[in-house]
Amino acid sequence: MHDIRLIRENPEGFDAGLARRGVAPVAADILALDEQRRSVATRMQEGQNRRNEASKAIGKAMGQGDTATADALKAEVAQLKDVLPALEAEEKDLTAQLQSVLASLPNIPVAEVPEGADETENLEVAKWGTPGTFAFEPREHADLGPALGLDFETGAKLSGARFTFLKGQMARLHRALAQFMLDTQTTTNGYMECNVPLLVKDEAVFGTGQLPKFAEDLFKTTDGRWLIPTAEVSLTNAVQDEIVDVETLPLRMTALTPCFRSEAGSAGRDTRGFIRQHQFEKVELVTVCQPDQSQAEHEKMVAAAEGILQALELPYRKVLLCSGDMGFTANKTFDLEVWLPGQGAYREISSVSNCGDFQARRMNARFKPEGSKKTEFLHTLNGSGLAVGRTLVAVLENYQQEDGSVLVPEALKPWMGGIEKLEPCF
Numbered sequence: 001m002h003d004i005r006l007i008r009e010n011p012e013g014f015d016a017g018l019a020r021r022g023v024a025p026v027a028a029d030i031l032a033l034d035e036q037r038r039s040v041a042t043r044m045q046e047g048q049n050r051r052n053e054a055s056k057a058i059g060k061a062m063g064q065g066d067t068a069t070a071d072a073l074k075a076e077v078a079q080l081k082d083v084l085p086a087l088e089a090e091e092k093d094l095t096a097q098l099q100s101v102l103a104s105l106p107n108i109p110v111a112e113v114p115e116g117a118d119e120t121e122n123l124e125v126a127k128w129g130t131p132g133t134f135a136f137e138p139r140e141h142a143d144l145g146p147a148l149g150l151d152f153e154t155g156a157k158l159s160g161a162r163f164t165f166l167k168g169q170m171a172r173l174h175r176a177l178a179q180f181m182l183d184t185q186t187t188t189n190g191y192m193e194c195n196v197p198l199l200v201k202d203e204a205v206f207g208t209g210q211l212p213k214f215a216e217d218l219f220k221t222t223d224g225r226w227l228i229p230t231a232e233v234s235l236t237n238a239v240q241d242e243i244v245d246v247e248t249l250p251l252r253m254t255a256l257t258p259c260f261r262s263e264a265g266s267a268g269r270d271t272r273g274f275i276r277q278h279q280f281e282k283v284e285l286v287t288v289c290q291p292d293q294s295q296a297e298h299e300k301m302v303a304a305a306e307g308i309l310q311a312l313e314l315p316y317r318k319v320l321l322c323s324g325d326m327g328f329t330a331n332k333t334f335d336l337e338v339w340l341p342g343q344g345a346y347r348e349i350s351s352v353s354n355c356g357d358f359q360a361r362r363m364n365a366r367f368k369p370e371g372s373k374k375t376e377f378l379h380t381l382n383g384s385g386l387a388v389g390r391t392l393v394a395v396l397e398n399y400q401q402e403d404g405s406v407l408v409p410e411a412l413k414p415w416m417g418g419i420e421k422l423e424p425c426f
Contacts (some may be wrong), residue, residue: 001361002102004034017108020115020323030101037094044087051080103206104213107331107358109323116322122335123322128306129315131339132398140342141396142273145170147404147424148396150274161271162263162278169422173395173408174281176415178388181283181308182256185385189304191254191285196234198257199225204237207363208382209329209355219260219278227260231284232382239288239365243375246367250289250297254385256281274389275347281388287381290367291357294379298354302334305350305385311411314394315339317346329355338390342397349390352383 007014011027018026054073061070114123146152149170155163166174185191205211205226210218210233219227228234235253244251259282270276285304287297302318309316321333330353337346357377360366366375399407406422413420 001358002105002108003361004030004098004102007031008034014108018105020109020113021106021326022117022324023105026101026105030098033094033098033101037091037098040087040091040094044084044091047080047084047087051077051084054080100212103362106328107326107355109326110331110354110356112320113326113332114320114322117324118322119325121322122325123320124317125320125334126318127315128310128317129313129339131315131341134341134400134402136402138341138397138400140273140340141393144342144396144400144404144406145274147426148406148422149426150396151426152273159278162276164274164277167426169419169425170392172416172419173412173422174388174392176412177391177395178256178281178283180311180412180415181386181388181391182254184308184311185254185283185285185304189252189300189307191252191304191385194231194235194238194253194255196228196231196255196257198228198234198260200228200233200237201225203240204233207237207240208233208359209327209362213328217262219262228257229261230259230282230382230384231255231257232286235284235286236288236359236380236382237363239360239378240363242365244288244365244367244378246290246370249367249378250287250293252297253286253288254283256283256388274393277389283385283388285352285381285383285385288365289379289381290369291376291379294354294356294381297379297381298332298334298352301381301383301385302336302352305336305352305383308386308391309336309338309349312391312395312409313411314391314398316349327351327353329353329358331356331358336386338394340394340397342400347390349394350384350386353381355380355382 007027007030011031015025015027054077058070058073061073149167151165151167154165182193186193199221202211210229218229235255259280261278263276263278285301287301289297316336316338319335319337321335326333333351333353335348336350338349340347356379359380360377365378367378368375395409396406399409401407404424408416408420
């Protein structure tokens with residue numbers, strides 16, 4: 001959500017920032033609507049003040065025996081009682097219109113975000129690891145996985161496309177990855193483990209920016225709740241409508257949850273395999289902090305996600321997203337893209353974003369700086385640490401053997417109960 005005061009102070013700068021996201025100028029329309037709302041609010045306040053003054057004057061006039069003045073004041077009060085409800089309704093409607101416009105606009109990129117229209121203009125800032133060489137033609141996970149327990153057919157039979165049934169050692173590997181990630185983020189990186197609701201109210205998905213613009217990408221239950229697309233929704237909204245004690249900041253949280261996405265905006269993409277599912281698991285990282293902490297927290301969160309890939313010895317690259325490829329709520333995003341030898345390409349496995357105060361304004365999440373009587377909006381950050389299914393894909397493709405087996409990464413062995421290799425058995 002944007003601050004209307006900043007738009008009033010610098011409408012040209014606001015339009016210039018949105019232009020980097022491909023949004024046409026809107027400041028003039030916003031300010032016209034704001035001026036109309038403020039004018040109505042002023043008239044309403046003046047009318048309320050006059051009604052109160054006239055009501056007091058009636059008693060005084062009657063006490064003095066001035067019935068003519070009292071009758072005139074009564075008529076004026078009666079007229080105001082008729083007018084004020086209409087003004088109140090108009091002011092409420094204009095406020096709702098203004099909030100709706102502001103809620104529909106994406107966050108503005110910070111200065112260091114590169115210009116660009118789409119992912120082809122993202123900036124690679126680092127690489128880690130060297131893609132391995134194979135004495136055979138490496139296979140994609142969708143070809144390798146079924147013999148190891150990655151059962152696409154049963155998943156489709158039960159639930160339709162983009163659902164998968166994991167069996168045997170494949171299910172064990174998936175669980176091991178999730179537990180390894182969660183344990184690392186809590187014990188090594190200092191994120192507090194949380195167990196969160198998977199069903200949330202409208203206010204929660206509005207707060208983190210999925211509503212109203214991206215409703216079609218979500219699943220909604222018959223009782224009006226939403227299945228979370230990521231634990232970001234539950235974790236970030238923990239501070240909804242709160243004034244957070246400054247001594248508790250930064251607040252770093254993590255959760256392992258199922259995630260549910262309709263993928264309405266990705267028709268035809270990654271329909272084969274385990275890359276893009278309607279239901280998947282992810283270890284989410286969320287930080288809530290003071291504004292002057294958010295840049296350092298962003299770097300910390302990216303490093304926490306990178307650490308998982310490095311521990312698993314999976315080659316990856318770090319990419320700074322351009323202005324046209326960032327998510328709706330982000331002002332700066334780093335993606336981590338893991339190497340998949342079966343595809344011969346780097347693919348996204350984590351996206352780590354600084355949202356500034358954009359989500360906090362939507363959630364009304366604040367703090368009171370030390371020595372200040374006024375509250376300020378918090379900053380929020382979120383990222384994957386990591387997406388479990390995509391990490392499973394990366395392990396399968398990078399650790400595959402010519403006979404169709406897959407070695408277990410050294411870092412995962414303590415979570416695998418003595419299993420060192422997945423072997424074809426289905």
